[in-house]
Amino acid sequence: AQKVTQAQTEISVVEKEDVTLDCVYETRDTTYYLFWYKQPPSGELVFLIRRNSFDEQNEISGRYSWNFQKSTSSFNFTITASQVVDSAVYFCALSESFAGANSKLTFGKGITLSVRP
Amino acid sequence: GAGVSQSPRYKVAKRGQDVALRCDPISGHVSLFWYQQALGQGPEFLTYFQNEAQLDKSGLPSDRFFAERPEGSVSTLKIQRTQQEDSAVYLCASSEEGENQPQHFGDGTRLSIL
Secondary structure, three states, rough: OOOEEOOOEEEEEEOOEEEEOOOOOOOOOOOOOEEEEEEEEOOOOEEEEEEEEEOOOEEEEEEEEEEEEEEHHHEEEEEEOOOOHHOOOEEEEEEEOEEEEEOOOOEEEOOOEEEEE | OOOOOEEEEEEEEEOOOOOEEEEEOOOOEEEEEEEOHHHHOOOOEEEEOOOOOEEOOOOOOOOOOEEEEEOOOOEEEEEEOOOOOHOOEEEEEEEOOOOOOEEEEEEEEEEEOO
16 A cells, blocks of 8 residues: 655744755555645645656756655655745655556645745 | 636535536546545545546545546536535546646535535
8 A cells, every 4th residue: 555654744934944845655566656746725736746766866946856765765845945935735645657557646644834924 | 728627616515415526627638536635634536537437436435426527528526415524625636648647636626514
C-alpha cells in the first residue's frame, strides 16, 4: 500500500523567510511518481511539480525548489523568500506507475503555510 | 483554455435525498478522476475513468456512490440516500493521455448533508 506522510501540520513564517515543507512516502513500487499541489483558500488544487522515481535531480523553479532523496523516501519542497501569496495548504502526493497509463493519487494530509507580512 | 468545471459549487441536501454532482473536464483530456476531501484532510480517491470506461472504482465508499461518463467527456457522481458522513468537498480532476500526467483539478463541490 502507498502512504504519504506530511508530519508538519501548520507552519507560520514572516515574509521573506525561507521555509521547507517535508514529505515522506512509502511504496513497494520501484517506479512511481511524486507530486506537489497547492490549495489556496479558494479551494482549487494547483499542480506545482511532478517527479519520476528514476529522476533524483533536484529542481528549481523561481523561488520554489524540490529535493528528492530516494534513500530516505523524501521529497521536500522549499520556498525561498516567502511571500504572503504563498499562504495556502500544500499537499504532497504519490502515484504508482502503469506503463503509459494514468493513475490515482495518494495524498498526504497537507501542510498549512501562513506567511505573515 | 477553460479549466475543469464542477457544478454546483455548493449543495445542501437533507439526509436520505439523492444528489448528482457534475464534472466538465478540460477538453481533450481522456482521464477523469473523482476525489473526496473531508475538512482538514487530503483528497481521497474515489474512482477513475479512461474515456467512457470506469477503470477503477475501488475508492467508492459504498454502493450508494455511483459515477458515470457515458460519452467520455462530462462525468456525474451520484450519491443515493445521502448520510451525514457524506458531507465533504468532492473534487474532479482530468489529465491528458500518457503516463502519470499531472491532474488538473476543478474548484470542487461542497456537499453538506443536514
